[in-house]
Amino acid sequence: MTPDPIAHGGALADAMARHGGAPSEWLDLSTGISPFSLPLLELPADVWRRLPEPAEMRRVCELAQRHYGGSVLPVAVPGTQAAIQLLPWLTPHASQVAILSPTYGEYERSYRRMDIAVEPVKTLEASAATQTLAVILANPNNPDGRETMRDDVFGFARAHRHRLVIIDEAFADMRQDLSMTGAAGMEPNLVVMRSFGKFFGLAGVRLGFVFAEPRLASILTERMGPWAVSGPALAIAAHAFSRIDLIAELRRKIEAAHAMTRSALNKALVTIVGETALFFYCEVGDGAAVREALASHKVLVRAFDHSPTRIRIGLAPDELAAVRLRETLRLAGARAS
Structure with missing residues (x-):
């Protein structure tokens, strides 16, 4: 159900x-969306008329990697909500996952939709006592702003390599000191999601990025299918990431x-x-x-x-x-x- x-x-x-x-x-x-946004550029008509080219997608992912401090090229997704829907496919044999709670409700909903049990926990350490194959946390957390220090996340991931550690950093743009994007891909059990729309005040663009090792990244890419991110979204992101000022x-x-x-x-x-x-x-x-x-x-x-x-x-x-x-x-x- x-x-x-x-x-x-x-x-x-x-x-x-x-x-x-x-x-x-x-x-x-x-909402937790910035009330400010970048001045939008006028997009060429071709951006609306044709499907985005693979080279455009790669360029935006390279810009995102630089902007977020990633160690691997991320997967572009049509909003991190779309990635949340696909999280259960990253651990297809899991019967239970742990979620640091209370938090954004769509994590739990995505797993329960696939008949995967959810164990709410208060801390990463508490999740270690569960029999789960995946742990999900938002950092900083929504809605209470709870922060988990980077060393704590890294230490947990290294000590529990059999568990997938999924981190939603939708609200980390102003707290890069918390971010694990640089470790995702280097540590095979780390997955980090970043939201484009919240910081840039452009939630309607529906764009996000997922940093993960190649096997997990390919699962997301395959599940989304071709042209998951629109040409206008890619053009807006390329413009935004390029304007340091x-x-x-x-x-x-x-x-x-x-x-x-x-x-x-x-x-x-x-x-x-x-x-x-x-x-x-x-x-x-x-x-x-x-x-x-x-x-x-x-x-x-x-x-x-x-x-x-x-x-x-x-x-x-x-x-x-x-x-x-x-x-x-x-x-x-x-x-x-």
Whole structure:
């Protein structure tokens, strides 16, 4: 039986159906996607008209390898969600996997869809006591920002070579010190996924990269089939990875927005219990109630069934948005009980 669909952030249409208003009236802070993006180049008509060439794919993968600090050429995928769907095929004989939890729900869903049991664990060390052939962790984690140090991941992978260690680094762009892309491919049991859209603020492009040793990379490539990534996505990525100046500017904007959002939360007396560069995880007493109270003022955030007292809040893009967030949190009574 296929598990029920998971509710994600970004469901603005649903919020508008409940609370009204046009998209321009809403402050959508429900996702962990950067509110800033690179200026998009005008794409040649041929990019839209023809299938992408293998040489284009290789060039973008080479640029991604350089950008993310990989030791091997990655596999380009149409969003890391597509790679998550294929993770069970990397360990086809596994009857059980361990997932550092709570975390992004689609990891569990992809395995349960294939009738593979999931063992939630709190730490890598706890997973060592299980009989699993694969361990999955997000680093930094979504939604609580939990970080696992690189030496700890590397040490675990070396000590448990019979286990596949799969790391989702969707939120690691501002924390390269945590990244294992340089070890993936060198260590045969390491797989690292990187998201293009979150840092670059271009989630709609649907692009990601997976770093793995050749045998595992070939499984992903074979399962996806030809032309899995569109020509426009490749062209946009080539442009983005080549603009070191614009990447640096994006980093400065994200850092400034992070500081503004933190200040707004502090002034609203909201307790921050976790964070990444792109979102904050906050204790508010009743997450669902606060989410609805904020939505009544057309501010959208994310609540969680697994942590009912908490919400996740994305970055306010400017000072006006930060003030609006601060004041609506005060009106919503968003304080830890």
